[in-house]
Amino acid sequence: MGGKEQEYVNNAFETNWIAPLGPNVDGFETAIQDYVGNSSHVAALSSGTAAIHLALELLGVSHGDEVICQSFTFSASANPIRYLGANPIFVDSEPLTWNMSPNLLEEAILNRIKSGKTPKAIIAVHLYGMPYKVDEIRQLADRYDIPIIEDSAEALGSSYKGVKCGTFGDIGILSFNGNKIITTSGGGALLTKDLEVRKKAVFLSTQARDNAPHYQHSSIGYNYRMSNVLAGIGRGQMEVLEERILARRNNFDFYLNALGNIDGLEFLQEPDGFFSNRWLSCILTPTFAVREKIRLALSELDIESRPLWKPMHLQPIFQNFPHFSDGTSEDLFERGLCLPSGSNLSEEDLHLIAHITKTSLT
Numbered sequence: 001m002g003g004k005e006q007e008y009v010n011n012a013f014e015t016n017w018i019a020p021l022g023p024n025v026d027g028f029e030t031a032i033q034d035y036v037g038n039s040s041h042v043a044a045l046s047s048g049t050a051a052i053h054l055a056l057e058l059l060g061v062s063h064g065d066e067v068i069c070q071s072f073t074f075s076a077s078a079n080p081i082r083y084l085g086a087n088p089i090f091v092d093s094e095p096l097t098w099n100m101s102p103n104l105l106e107e108a109i110l111n112r113i114k115s116g117k118t119p120k121a122i123i124a125v126h127l128y129g130m131p132y133k134v135d136e137i138r139q140l141a142d143r144y145d146i147p148i149i150e151d152s153a154e155a156l157g158s159s160y161k162g163v164k165c166g167t168f169g170d171i172g173i174l175s176f177n178g179n180k181i182i183t184t185s186g187g188g189a190l191l192t193k194d195l196e197v198r199k200k201a202v203f204l205s206t207q208a209r210d211n212a213p214h215y216q217h218s219s220i221g222y223n224y225r226m227s228n229v230l231a232g233i234g235r236g237q238m239e240v241l242e243e244r245i246l247a248r249r250n251n252f253d254f255y256l257n258a259l260g261n262i263d264g265l266e267f268l269q270e271p272d273g274f275f276s277n278r279w280l281s282c283i284l285t286p287t288f289a290v291r292e293k294i295r296l297a298l299s300e301l302d303i304e305s306r307p308l309w310k311p312m313h314l315q316p317i318f319q320n321f322p323h324f325s326d327g328t329s330e331d332l333f334e335r336g337l338c339l340p341s342g343s344n345l346s347e348e349d350l351h352l353i354a355h356i357t358k359t360s361l362t
Ligand SMILES: *Cc1c(COP(=O)(O)O)cnc(C)c1O
Pocket: 046, 047, 048, 049, 050, 073, 074, 076, 077, 125, 151, 153, 154, 174, 175, 176, 177, 186, 187, 188
């Protein structure tokens, strides 16, 4: 925690706003809105997963529809497609940002149109905080008239051409889960430029209650609104977001300086116009065997590192859905490693991690 969180939470208790609405929810939404800008309106929700679920529903996705989804991601990007009985179509990454390949996206769209079904939405992800190729993906989405759900769960504070991530999709989503760059323990948000869409998101997230003195329902609703207690944590966290981004970027710079000139180790650089919050610092090793050697050497000292996300088209639960891949994410999964990336790592920690990584390479 950063400092002011407790104060906002105490305020919720003192004023007895222990509910999924109240001044902290409003204040947190305003703080996010002011931070990301770009005319976006925010609905605070119980999780990023809930935000993706509502986004799909708001875009009219239903049973039997097809939704294109970046394969190289965390499963929560894709699971809500199945909640609605729709089918994911997975698209591989390109090597510059590790995110959705525009070429493979177009191949996927054309293939699905030919088979008689235009996809209902595209879920593109800013993985590890690195923005996807925003302009290229938007051009394709517009050309084929398919809306974008922008999964910005890992990318609060990242930007593309000076504009904050979360504001590029027809609907954007954020996560405040415990492992994200700022947290409310659990939480998320839905972002949209359309006030009507925001209103409908709030309506659906609070059990879809029609305007009547009794409880009247003409749509299926969800219990997805953020609690006023947790939103208090979020308000405090927004005040330290810039600090957290700086700390994460410093981790990356440290690793790059310490390990960047070692033969065979590669780092994901920021292309021109791309700014990453460096949520996690990742390296690419020459082979799976080297990756494992580093991981196990760190593990010997109780230091946890992790392989990159396993692509969705290789997951048992999703492997039978169509995928358009050229091996990029499979290769990243085999050779890549997330190094310890917490905002509170000490200089000593970083030295030790770099040292072990270096020595396990020889
Ligand atoms: C964390 C995460 C989510 C889900 O957010 P929750 O708040 O944990 O439900 C979705 N997509 C990606 C890429 C994530 O990292």
